[in-house]
Amino acid sequence: MTVLTRRTFAAAAVALPARKTLAANDRPGIALIGCGGRGLRVTKYCLALGNLVACSDVDSTHLAAGAALAPGAFAHKDFRRVLERKDVDIVINATPDHWHTLINIAALKAGKDVYSEKPLTLTIEEGRRLVNTARTTGRILQTGSQQRSDPRFRAAVELVRGGRIGQLNSVVVGLPKASWGGPFQAQPVPSELDWDFYQGQAPKRDYLPERTHFRYRHWYDYCSGPLTDWGCHHNDIMLWALGMDHSGPVSVQGVSHLDPVPGGYDVHSQFTVQYRFASGPPVTCVTMYTEQFGKTPLVVPSDMICGIKFAGTQATLRVDRGMIECSRPELLPEIPQVNSERAHIENFFECVRSRKEPLCPPEVGHRAASFGHLGSICLRLGGRPLRWDPDKERFIGDAEANRYVAREQRKPYSYEKL
Ligand SMILES: NC(=O)c1ccc[n+]([C@@H]2O[C@H](COP(=O)([O-])OP(=O)(O)OC[C@H]3O[C@@H](n4cnc5c(N)ncnc54)[C@H](O)[C@@H]3O)[C@@H](O)[C@H]2O)c1
Structure with missing residues (x-):
């Protein structure tokens, strides 16, 4: 696989979907991808701040557990079907580590803001790729390093x-x-x-x-x-x-x-x-x-x-x-x-509204x-x-x-x- 430098990747054009701006009282639509132990826990906190509208998991038992958090939510094995949805503003990515970057990059390119579990990456190369995508898309990504x-x-x-x-x-x-x-x-x-x-x-x-x-x-x-x-x-x-x-x-x-x-x-x-x-x-x-x-x-x-x-x-x-x-x-x-x-999740939601950098942005998550x-x-x-x-x-x-x-x-x- 080619290793991307900061310069070569930043130069690549990214076609961005239009993204709505959230008003102060809007409750963003949330998608949970990876409905295991951590995903369910993070989502429960998020339910105070937004609406769970979709979830995805490759294990149907876990998918059912995610869907049970919000009856009527769209549920699908394939996260790409979730990312296509216009009612999804925010993605919580709580898959295992080897899926983090692929899903995070797809979500950012689909115009979603992302709360991604740590570790942000499987490899060092993935991290640089992700940081560049966050920069070119202008989306918010908070790394789930809540000790911050x-x-x-x-x-x-x-x-x-x-x-x-x-x-x-x-x-x-x-x-x-x-x-x-x-x-x-x-x-x-x-x-x-x-x-x-x-x-x-x-x-x-x-x-x-x-x-x-x-x-x-x-x-x-x-x-x-x-x-x-x-x-x-x-x-x-x-x-x-x-x-x-x-x-x-x-x-x-x-x-x-x-x-x-x-x-x-x-x-x-x-x-x-x-x-x-x-x-x-x-x-x-x-x-x-x-x-x-x-x-x-x-x-x-x-x-x-x-x-x-x-x-x-x-x-x-x-x-x-x-x-x-x-x-x-x-x-x-x-x-x-x-x-x-x-507090870490609240910081993320604040940044989704303000478009300010969250406490644990992609570069920091990548370096850790x-x-x-x-x-x-x-x-x-x-x-x-x-x-x-x-x-x-x-x-x-x-x-x-x-x-x-x-x-x-x-x-x-x-x-x-x-
Ligand atoms: N911040 C923290 O304190 C903290 C604590 C625990 C776990 N974590 C992190 O959360 C992540 C998940 O950990 P966990 O303990 O919940 O693991 P888990 O195995 O319980 O859950 C992972 C889920 O992702 C699903 N999955 C796998 N590939 C998928 C795909 N392509 N699309 C959709 N779903 C997919 C699995 O079926 C499973 O349900 C890990 O990266 C872990 O490091 C963070």
Whole structure:
């Protein structure tokens, strides 16, 4: 697949459908694409702000669960039928990661604004493609990284960026490990699932229940594992605090502590990955609850569980969902009670009206996902050190690594066809 540069893609003409402007009291029409656990949860919040008019899922049982949220809503297996509809203003994309960009680009080109679940992309190349499409279409896209709307994480970012904990010596990001196990036995495809459509651009595989519904996140075909699952949330905050959320690291190296079982889940489930930026502290991403260290880890922070730890010359700060602590507690502001999921969705709806940039726009979502993809690529190459150019979005002097910047798309599930 050709890797698009910012310039070549921006130069491509996009024929845009006319889009209505929402008045202050209008309730936008919402389409839910991907009616699994996350999609249903996000949509329930959205129902306070708009009308669910359509939903789509390749599993008829899940489609029925989406449709049950709004009796009378149009329901179809094929998201393209949903995107054709004029009563749809907003798309919630809560499909698995390998479907995010294809659907997001199609939705933006159809004139819809999009609330897309994280991680925004399957590959780094997809991210640049998506950012360019959002720019040329002028549509709003909010990445579902709701920690940006959480007062604890926002306080941490302000303290770090304001220099309140001094100069940073190091940052550690603790992530839950992925599932590990297998091999699994192929099974007949259940009648409710269109397995080929589910797999989409990913390689065609035998049906395993372990590859679908929530557990897809343990397979490289569909994602980059913990580094883009929880990693997208915490790394997004880390990048924001370091002023790097429009850029990226210049090097990465890592070690897998538990290699995948042949025929089993195949993302690296337990690892330590170290990143360096052109300036600033080293950042280490490490899976927590690590039971087995088969190899010598690069670092094992004994006092870390999950979350982000910023170690500065004047104080140490740790933040996670529901907690923030500082070695100098007097630095911490009072934290208001906020439902960050609701607040993040409200920010999106406000931006749909105002046409202002949302809290987690495409470039930021793309950079947080790319940070995880870089670590995953490094682990797939045995953890060897890789050098990265965050402006050109290419590995430096490393043809083997550059092959991972994009993935081959299985026909007909490609940008050209959808
Ligand atoms: N922001 C958060 O805190 C948060 C939390 C959980 C999940 N997520 C994200 O939400 C997404 C969904 O996760 P989940 O746990 O709900 O997974 P899930 O497996 O429960 O749901 C995904 C749904 O998408 C459907 N689907 C697959 N391909 C489709 C297609 N082409 N068209 C329409 N539907 C399709 C599946 O059948 C399934 O119903 C993931 O990207 C995940 O990372 C975000």
